[in-house]
Amino acid sequence: MKLDVTNLAKSFRQQPILKQIDFSWTDQEIIGLVGRNGAGKTTLLNCLTNYYQPDQGGIFLDEVGLMEKPELRQHLVAVDPQHPFLQSERLTAISDYYQLAYPNFDKQQLQKYWLSNQIEQNKHYREFSKGQQAFICITLAICCRTEFVILDEPFDGLDLIVRDKIVRLIIANSTKYHCGFLIASHNLNELDGLCDRALFLNHGMITQDYALETTRTQSKKFQLVFRQQKIPALVYERGKILTVRGRVLEVVFTNYDNGLATDLAALEPVLCEELPLELTDLFKAEYRSTSTGKKVLA
Numbered sequence: 001m002k003l004d005v006t007n008l009a010k011s012f013r014q015q016p017i018l019k020q021i022d023f024s025w026t027d028q029e030i031i032g033l034v035g036r037n038g039a040g041k042t043t044l045l046n047c048l049t050n051y052y053q054p055d056q057g058g059i060f061l062d063e064v065g066l067m068e069k070p071e072l073r074q075h076l077v078a079v080d081p082q083h084p085f086l087q088s089e090r091l092t093a094i095s096d097y098y099q100l101a102y103p104n105f106d107k108q109q110l111q112k113y114w115l116s117n118q119i120e121q122n123k124h125y126r127e128f129s130k131g132q133q134a135f136i137c138i139t140l141a142i143c144c145r146t147e148f149v150i151l152d153e154p155f156d157g158l159d160l161i162v163r164d165k166i167v168r169l170i171i172a173n174s175t176k177y178h179c180g181f182l183i184a185s186h187n188l189n190e191l192d193g194l195c196d197r198a199l200f201l202n203h204g205m206i207t208q209d210y211a212l213e214t215t216r217t218q219s220k221k222f223q224l225v226f227r228q229q230k231i232p233a234l235v236y237e238r239g240k241i242l243t244v245r246g247r248v249l250e251v252v253f254t255n256y257d258n259g260l261a262t263d264l265a266a267l268e269p270v271l272c273e274e275l276p277l278e279l280t281d282l283f284k285a286e287y288r289s290t291s292t293g294k295k296v297l298a
């Protein structure tokens with residue numbers, strides 16, 4: 001199954017937040033949605049779940065619009081840990097509600113998850129800690145057995161053990177049940193090991209759509225030192241400078257090929273060491289503007 005978002009826009013009080021959002025998402029794909037604070041990640045997720053009505057554009061499941069066929073929303077789930085409904089109910093009632101809403105709801109598996117994690121179903125949701133609530137919401141969402149699951153900041157404030165548990169759950173369910181995840185998060189380290197793709201939201205649009213495995217083969221990060229004080233034009237024209245410390249530059253080249261390797265070698269850097277490329281580097285390359293304008297070294 002494929003979900004397409006086309007030309008989606010959303011404004012609040014004449015202020016455009018999302019301007020022209022286009023992307024496709026297939027079940028089984030785990031996508032990270034990243035962007036600066038206030039970029040519009042939650043707004044986009046809320047448009048997908050119909051919490052906000054987009055001003056324009058459409059969301060299509062296998063080319064059928066969700067506006068025309070609202071029952072297709074059964075293929076998409078998001079559970080908001082802060083939702084007032086959850087706060088006032090016991091887990092038994094919450095799981096009964098989701099069972100009614102989602103025809104393939106896997107109550108047996110949900111009970112297994114909760115039992116093996118000492119989550120007592122007779123308790124009120126509000127009686128659980130933040131980490132336990134996150135775990136409850138993610139297991140609820142996964143057990144709806146929809147093709148698409150939306151998670152907004154699932155790792156926020158969680159300890160390492162809970163984060164690991166959630167990552168394992170996402171990966172296991174993605175492959176076993178052909179379930180796609182769209183995860184908005186600032187936790188880039190967690191997303192790095194988890195996602196197939198990363199969408200970068202910037203100025204109301206998706207400005208980068210990285211297939212992470214391919215990006216790792218096409219892009220390179222180097223630590224460079226040059227003899228001269230001026231940063232060579234090749235570096236700031238073809239690369240994205242992440243940091244400048246004295247004479248030492250960290251640079252990402254997103255389209256690294258043999259030609260660029262030859263041109264870089266011709267500059268005879270004193271040091272040219274390849275470093276592992278992480279999602280945080282791509283994030284800095286996209287959003288950081290501080291040192292990039294600098295063309296002369298200390």
Ligand SMILES: Nc1ncnc2c1ncn2[C@@H]1O[C@H](COP(=O)(O)OP(=O)(O)OP(=O)(O)O)[C@@H](O)[C@H]1O
Pocket residue numbers: 012013017035036037038039040041042043044
């Ligand atoms: N209901 C609303 N009414 C008015 N403005 C809103 C509303 N919801 C969001 N906004 C504005 O839209 C912008 C994007 O907010 P949003 O929460 O989508 O960003 P975000 O990328 O999720 O941010 P963060 O990473 O900080 O959580 C912000 O400027 C916010 O103030």
